[in-house]
Amino acid sequence: MADVEKVEIVGTPALDGTYISEMDMWPFECQEFNRIYPFYEHLRDGKFTTTKCKKCGHIAFPPGVICPRCWSEELEWVELPQRARVVTFTETQAGAPIGFPPPIIMAWLSFGEGSPLKQLLSRIVNCKEGELKEGDEVKFVVFDVPSHPIEVKKETKICDRVYYAFEPVK
Amino acid sequence: MAEKKKAVIVGGGTSKFGVRQAHLLDMVQEAMKACSDDIPALKPADIDGLIVATTMAGRHSSALNTAPLVVHRLGLKPTSICIRLDTLCAGSNSAIIVAKGLVESGIAEVILVTGAEKVYMPQRWETNYTQLAVNDHDWDSAMGLGVPPPFFAMIAKMHMKRYGTTKEQMAHVSVVNYNYGTDSPMAHFCGRTLTIEEALDARIIADPFGLYDCCPLSDGASAIIIASEERAREMTDRPLVYLRGTGQHATHSMSAGWPGETLAEWPHLKTAADTAYKNARLTPKDIDVAQTHDCFTISEIIELEELGFCKKGEGGEFVASGAIKLGGSIPTNTDGGLLMYGHPFGASGARQAIEICKQLQGRALHQVKDARFGLTHNLSGTCSQHTVVVYGQEPVE
Numbered sequence: 001m002a003d004v005e006k007v008e009i010v011g012t013p014a015l016d017g018t019y020i021s022e023m024d025m026w027p028f029e030c031q032e033f034n035r036i037y038p039f040y041e042h043l044r045d046g047k048f049t050t051t052k053c054k055k056c057g058h059i060a061f062p063p064g065v066i067c068p069r070c071w072s073e074e075l076e077w078v079e080l081p082q083r084a085r086v087v088t089f090t091e092t093q094a095g096a097p098i099g100f101p102p103p104i105i106m107a108w109l110s111f112g113e114g115s116p117l118k119q120l121l122s123r124i125v126n127c128k129e130g131e132l133k134e135g136d137e138v139k140f141v142v143f144d145v146p147s148h149p150i151e152v153k154k155e156t157k158i159c160d161r162v163y164y165a166f167e168p169v170k
Numbered sequence: 171m172a173e174k175k176k177a178v179i180v181g182g183g184t185s186k187f188g189v190r191q192a193h194l195l196d197m198v199q200e201a202m203k204a205c206s207d208d209i210p211a212l213k214p215a216d217i218d219g220l221i222v223a224t225t226m227a228g229r230h231s232s233a234l235n236t237a238p239l240v241v242h243r244l245g246l247k248p249t250s251i252c253i254r255l256d257t258l259c260a261g262s263n264s265a266i267i268v269a270k271g272l273v274e275s276g277i278a279e280v281i282l283v284t285g286a287e288k289v290y291m292p293q294r295w296e297t298n299y300t301q302l303a304v305n306d307h308d309w310d311s312a313m314g315l316g317v318p319p320p321f322f323a324m325i326a327k328m329h330m331k332r333y334g335t336t337k338e339q340m341a342h343v344s345v346v347n348y349n350y351g352t353d354s355p356m357a358h359f360c361g362r363t364l365t366i367e368e369a370l371d372a373r374i375i376a377d378p379f380g381l382y383d384c385c386p387l388s389d390g391a392s393a394i395i396i397a398s399e400e401r402a403r404e405m406t407d408r409p410l411v412y413l414r415g416t417g418q419h420a421t422h423s424m425s426a427g428w429p430g431e432t433l434a435e436w437p438h439l440k441t442a443a444d445t446a447y448k449n450a451r452l453t454p455k456d457i458d459v460a461q462t463h464d465c466f467t468i469s470e471i472i473e474l475e476e477l478g479f480c481k482k483g484e485g486g487e488f489v490a491s492g493a494i495k496l497g498g499s500i501p502t503n504t505d506g507g508l509l510m511y512g513h514p515f516g517a518s519g520a521r522q523a524i525e526i527c528k529q530l531q532g533r534a535l536h537q538v539k540d541a542r543f544g545l546t547h548n549l550s551g552t553c554s555q556h557t558v559v560v561y562g563q564e565p566v567e
């Protein structure tokens with residue numbers, strides 16, 4: 001796993017440890033709050049996945065609990081390509097939301113012919129400002145992000161979290 | 171079946187837009203005052219419907235159920251409709267579509283559409299942070315996408331690459347809009363002017379955008395009255411301005427669903443525009459004045475293309491040719507637009523409607539000669555939805 005975010009903090013970095021979900025910069029990933037939690041479990045295994053409809057064959061992104069083409073509930077998890085090309089990109093110094101260390105390098109990715117996922121906006125991590133070029137190949141990468149607490153009866157359970165981005169193929 | 175009624179915009183006004191020392195509800199009251207000054211015969215009891223457009227109110231003003239707050243502060247007693255509506259930057263333009271339908275069907279007679287945002291917080295970081303919740307939070311926002319400049323910068327880069335659009339052509343948009351808006355007293359940057367050189371020398375926000383390629387975030391509110399033709403005649407002697415046609419088209423929420431061949435093509439705007447033109451029984455050639463969503467200079471360039479005012483890919487040359495100035499083929503954002511007047515998200519659509527209303531009544535600050543038909547457009551989200559409204563001096567018969 002890439003070392004991208006600080007992970008010592010539980011909750012919302014901007015709030016110095018106190019957790020207000022309304023202020024959370026990451027998704028609810030745990031089973032208690034999300035029916036697409038397998039997506040995040042697959043991330044932990046290094047897999048980039050989504051849901052495919054068993055009725056009509058449509059592969060949607062992001063994943064869901066019904067097919068957005070035919071509304072069937074009969075879905076299965078499939079893997080998506082982990083390599084893409086940079087179509088265009090931007091490097092942001094100012095105005096990045098607190099919690100994302102600047103510069104944020106953001107790219108418009110193309111997954112090429114035959115991929116069910118055609119294009120995606122992604123952060124490019126493990127890359128210095130000025131290094132990235134249009135046409136560069138990038139690969140999927142998973143990293144830890146801050147966990148959050150949930151109340152289970154009188155106990156507090158900590159939900160660890162991961163997220164993904166792309167990094168240059170060196 | 172009873173004959174369908176005709177909906178008109180009677181008039182309206184805005185609060186001062188900018189970084190305001192004011193609460194959300196102060197600004198709604200200011201906008202109502204400006205609207206009342208514009209329609210002196212209007213009384214609180216005349217208004218039977220209220221639509222409040224806001225995105226940030228729930229979070230930044232702790233006002234999730236905003237409509238009753240506005241009812242109380244404006245002394246209204248609505249009987250037909252009283253709702254809050256949110257489509258981000260297209261909020262009050264969406265409210266106009268709803269109001270048109272309610273008036274035409276006879277459910278409402280006189281509707282106040284107000285849009286308002288309190289954007290700036292005691293600590294500035296919160297404004298950018300809140301943007302994580304206006305994009306597709308779990309996906310694009312988790313990639314670090316907050317305020318929109320990075321996304322639109324990529325759009326600009328694609329348009330430059332595919333169609334040869336230049337930074338100087340983009341600068342023409344901000345220069346024209348600054349010159350239009352400089353004498354609008356309520357504009358965020360009232361009194362300021364801009365030259366091509368100043369625009370090109372400005373500090374970089376996100377390559378290729380300099381400071382003046384980006385609209386500001388603004389606090390502010392706007393208020394307009396949409397009414398039946400009959401009730402409007404009781405309130406004003408001015409020429410009536412009819413809501414002829416509307417279109418709203420959404421295709422996705424996050425980047426994976428982008429509908430264009432590349433970021434430089436916005437087919438979803440073309441669909442929204444075609445729908446509005448069809449309902450209005452007009453074509454782009456008929457439109458005399460337009461207010462388009464110039465959140466960035468490149469946005470106005472692409473919008474002029476997709477709205478059919480010039481050929482696809484020629485928007486850069488078109489704006490540099492003077493076509494968007496008074497006397498040009500389509501004077502655009504004649505009150506300064508988002509770039510100059512400012513952009514309190516939910517308030518912007520109604521602000522545009524006020525300018526088109528004044529243009530078609532012949533009383534705009536920068537009057538387009540003999541303007542008969544006008545158009546407003548908002549995009550919202552990460553360019554995921556487009557809203558178009560067409561106005562005319564005569565109704566669709």
Ligand SMILES: [Zn+2]
Binds near residue numbers: 053054056058069071
């Ligand atoms: Zn299906």
